Amino acid sequence: MRRPRRPDPEVHETDYRVPTAVGSVAWAVALVVLLARGDDLAAAERWWIWVCVTGIGLGVFAFFYIPWLLRRRSEADGRNRSA
DSSP states (O other), X not given: OOOOXXXXXXXOOOOTHHHHXXXXXXXXXXXXXXXXXGGGSOGXXXXXXXXXXXXXXXXXXXHHHHHHHHHHXXXXXXXXXXX
């Protein structure tokens, strides 16, 4: 016999901008380290520079997009409740 399903835990809302900013800063630090190595970085390893640039770009995008998305979801939820 199957045991009854436990109820879902409560959702804990957090500020998603903090881990996004930390991740972006980490990618920026990695980029600075790679650029500081200069010519010591092997040509076959230079693609890591673009990985860092992409990580920074995605992090900056997410930093601004996540609050906008949460605000839009909240507005939509408010409209749905009042209807």
